Amino acid sequence: MPVMNYIQALNSALNNAMEEDERVVVFGEDVGRMGGVFRVTDGLQKRFGEKRCFDTPLCEQGIVGSAIGMAIGGLRPVAEIQFMDYILPAYDQIANELATLRYRSGGQYAAPVVVRTPCCGGIHGGHYHSQSTEAIFTSVPGIHVVMPSDPYDAKGLLISAIRSEDPVLFLEPKKLYRSAKAEVPESPYEVPIGKAKRLREGEHVTVIAWGVMVKVCEKAVDAVAEKGIRCDLIDLRTLTPLDEEAVLSSVEKTGRVVIVHEARRNTGYGAELAALIAERALLSLEAPIRRVTGFDVHCPFTLDPYFLPDPPRVALAIEETARF
Amino acid sequence: MPVMNYIQALNSALNNAMEEDERVVVFGEDVGRMGGVFRVTDGLQKRFGEKRCFDTPLCEQGIVGSAIGMAIGGLRPVAEIQFMDYILPAYDQIANELATLRYRSGGQYAAPVVVRTPCCGGIHGGHYHSQSTEAIFTSVPGIHVVMPSDPYDAKGLLISAIRSEDPVLFLEPKKLYRSAKAEVPESPYEVPIGKAKRLREGEHVTVIAWGVMVKVCEKAVDAVAEKGIRCDLIDLRTLTPLDEEAVLSSVEKTGRVVIVHEARRNTGYGAELAALIAERALLSLEAPIRRVTGFDVHCPFTLDPYFLPDPPRVALAIEETARF
Amino acid sequence: MTAVQPLQLLSPEGGASVEPPEGLDPERLLSLYRNMVRLRVFDRRALNLQRQGRINFYAPASGQEAAMIGSAAALEPQDVAYPTYRESGVCLQRGMSLRTMADQLFGNARDLVKGRQMPNHWSSREHNIVSISSCIATQIPQAAGTGMAQRFRGENAATICYFGDGATSEGDFHAGLNFAGVFRANTVFFCQNNQWAITVPVTRQTAAPSIAIKASAYGFEGIRIDGNDLLVVYKTVREALEKARSGGGPTLIEALTYRMGPHSTSDDPRRYRTEQEVETWRRRDPIERLQRYLEARGWIDAEQVERIAAEAKEEVDRAISEAEAVGPPEPETLFEDVYARPTPQLERERRELLDLIRRGVVSRVTHTPIRGS
Amino acid sequence: MTAVQPLQLLSPEGGASVEPPEGLDPERLLSLYRNMVRLRVFDRRALNLQRQGRINFYAPASGQEAAMIGSAAALEPQDVAYPTYRESGVCLQRGMSLRTMADQLFGNARDLVKGRQMPNHWSSREHNIVSISSCIATQIPQAAGTGMAQRFRGENAATICYFGDGATSEGDFHAGLNFAGVFRANTVFFCQNNQWAITVPVTRQTAAPSIAIKASAYGFEGIRIDGNDLLVVYKTVREALEKARSGGGPTLIEALTYRMGPHSTSDDPRRYRTEQEVETWRRRDPIERLQRYLEARGWIDAEQVERIAAEAKEEVDRAISEAEAVGPPEPETLFEDVYARPTPQLERERRELLDLIRRGVVSRVTHTPIRGS
């Protein structure tokens, strides 16, 4: 099996999807001629033509709005937003329109649109190239939200997303684009939406993360393991619908939880996880639920390394939780 | 002291603010000539002229975008979005621009803008006239989020908001517009941003709510009181910054919490409250943290009464929590 | 930049000598006239229903019948329509039954949108009428996208996108027209400039001398027409649709018309506009104008006029009483259609609600929404 | 709809007979020439800094010097400017020191925006240069709002709003120009049509024959000018600003120019455009054109040209080495300026971070960001 980085895995998924279903169209800013500023769509226009892979005008509300219309017109749109920071002008089209179409039409219409976007920080990008605003999407029913943390999952989940009858917000931590590598089959396969993955197993603390923070937590978990603290490390992969079973069964076992995310603490998705646990597994808890998150400021440029949780900060939180 | 309904209290606050500071301008769709579709701005154009109170084109991103620019130009804009459901096209201007201006300019610029909008449901308005999406704003630092539940607070908080050096999202539960009444002074006064209010006192269960749900909880709390369950009922009034002290001290006393909101459960602001409690007051807890919320669907039209928490549903949750 | 005069075939005064445009023979004209009348009756009845407290909201079409019926009549069945909440006439003309339209007003168990949306949010996949969102202008880039799909797939079909003068101020208007221009979408943008966006006159909506001129910002044609003239509406839309279907790209049509009634049942237009203005437009009434024409051509007589009116009343009454008799949707429908299949979370919430109802904690919804509810 | 020829005073070939517009005497022209040269030197040095790994990003201005310097020169100090990330020239011409500009590239402790934003996001309240957002077009309705405030307050001041050709596709462009039109804001919209939005040519951005024509959708004037001709840029912007200040309302100016370099240091333009196209524009270089003119008029000689270039190099070098020597901001600044006063939550987070640093869990940031960091 070839080794691919995250970008190559996504590119492979798009190639597969466009081969197997001619309704699939791929578009966004700089996506066609150039193959995307991160080159995720590299070669697609050349291979499948300008009607299947194309550049759009610079307008996110137009990209998502037209994607909805294309889906209604029988296509399978895979739209790219160049950075997650720039998805906000399309928020209305996503939350009020895309996510509601099936419901508000009484099931007559649906828009199986995939919106892909590079997210998260850690690249000294400042506020406008660092955000992970997944929580403003998990509060919206009708759209799935996924954020794979490795190339294998990225390809499998993207195939699942494109084949899904429901809209999917597909979040790609750009910091992993070139750094994450894995064996990835050339042929299409699905990783199911809605299923978490356990990356480490242990009985002391449950550590929950997604995206880049999975890598950070791997390091932290391995570091505390040397001190005899064994953790369940859960990579959620999908945020909506949440794999509640994976979360709750682990917490019932360990009684201790550390939730790690890049987004700011206030009303981040970690809050939902903590609330779920405090509602459904409270009696198992032997320590306060810890959240290790970005600070409640706008991600800065120079001081970016302070903003994001890093392995030592996570390891400390795990240790404190284990020792509590 | 005159008795005012919620609309009259807001109108009185706007009159006061426009009198005391000529930089204050009030605008939005149908706000000028007509005085707003809910008549909150009634009479302002007549009294203060078309330069201080005016109708805008139908464009929410323009309303908030131009408000930022007016603030930079030295005015004190009070912008109205006709329904909170229609604030989403302005989400980018609010979250990426308004809330960040002070930070990203290194403190050189600030935009003390108030964005007022009628929110919440319970009026058979369907998805597009019922939303309470406060949680997508509490995740954004740099803007205060308030939602008063009675006319006295509404006026005092609106005065504080307009005088504030920071942007404020001012949420007005439209269901209370005519139904809520209170004694309200004619002259200006402040209710501080960031302070919760305790409406009932009791040692068994802490009930936390805001907006219309405060009224629902009052009924529920009074109903369970007859069964001997005494509750602290906390009206948050401000969501950002949260009055953590009010929440935590009550929970430390009661050990039992019911959080009630209109928004859907998934990643609603109740999640943040539950997470805070599970992190900072876990050892006080004697029962799971209950959330009573809207269901995770789009608010329907005909079945709207099922969607929102009502007094019996809340009372049941309180009883179950008390008896746990 | 001065405002251009709108195209017109049939003047308010008459125009008996005008030949109907291709596609409109006397029979077809009569059927369109009938639909305009049915529409006006439906409109009046719906307003009354709300006043009587039997439904909770309505947004009337009166005054805009020619724009709605004329444009919808120009559509082929395979063409896709994106209406707004005001386009009752488009639904009717595309073949939605009065009964189905009434079901939607009540949000009853037979409503095609399952009681999920407020009155006026009709949708029917069967009739290629896309779901309506209450949000102004959001359908515009969507309609561009559907027109793009039609073009990319080489379909012999077009998309018509309805919106009002107010909608032209939204960012989505810009997004939609720009995409349509760049991709030469098979989309016809049909703006009913009815002079008002709730209380805001079109002169405060834009400083441009017309809506039609805005097409020049997107590289395609903008046409201003008399929207109360059924003939010119039909002809212009038909030609634009044909152009779109044959790869000629989009067109923006501005139909000048007037909202004779209130914005909706929540509105009182006497607060913000003069009786004189209303009177001016009353004299341009689209139904009377067509009727005069049909009479002048000898294609209709007084007896027929009366019969059509009487039949319309009867049909509308029957549709409404049938719809009113139907109860609300079942509680479990609350959790359907959020996703193609319910998530485990939604399954749990469904069980929770049914359990609360069974235990009598939550009381069953037994009525469709009425005014003030 | 065919594209109009841009206004021009100084042709690429020379134009020695052209008289400079009002406001530009030889001395002023020389100072503008000097700033154009300094700007180009700054630009080259900044690109090199990034290549050498000493800063992590840069978006160059080369090719657009006349558009930037000419427009900014037309501003009065009380006028408010909303630049984008590319407008280094506007900052320079408004009086920001090279040192302050360099501080921003390093995001150091002396940076006016406190190291909070990526390189190219200069802001200076002192110079009426509003904070730049990386988001394309968001400043457009904001600039309309500032122009509205100026008008409402009766100020003798105007606002200039900079943006690129790509930005014209955003909903915010539409919102801003429409508001400005309706409220006759004191705003001048200055679009640098540099032919490209990253890899997308302007012909794929809009089907309209020009950007200037889009003004007709908003009821005010749109003017297309040669953006590489300093004289016409200065004259057109000055007149538009005067009109705005005296209540004449907004103007849209489309300055045709070319981005000679990459979009930013993350971009390789050879992937998407031809050397021939670049060559065509190289022959229209704005600095050379002005220099030829000044030479032809006898207002500059070879020695002065050389001295100006040498001085520019020296000034830029000094500014950069001074800026590079300054370290990053202190950790506690992370929590400043979120609100006017920190909330209790932010106070707690500040203590938490300082504690983590003190305990050595989090390591202190000792460098300003470098390439790849």
Ligand SMILES: Cc1ncc(C[n+]2csc(CCOP(=O)(O)OP(=O)(O)O)c2C)c(N)n1
């Ligand atoms: C995004 C959004 N903003 C505001 C509203 C509230 N609103 C409903 S209808 C309307 C006016 C629409 O005017 P126009 O587009 O001219 O259509 P008309 O009602 O005249 O048919 C407004 C402001 C809305 N529905 N959606």
Ligand SMILES: Cc1ncc(C[n+]2csc(CCOP(=O)(O)OP(=O)(O)O)c2C)c(N)n1
């Ligand atoms: C809202 C938004 N979408 C996308 C981007 C990514 N982006 C940065 S610059 C750019 C192109 C801008 O082109 P133009 O407006 O012509 O300005 P230029 O770079 O040519 O000066 C894009 C797409 C962004 N910064 N903001």
Ligand SMILES: [Mg+2]
């Ligand atoms: Mg209208």
Ligand SMILES: [Mg+2]
């Ligand atoms: Mg450009």
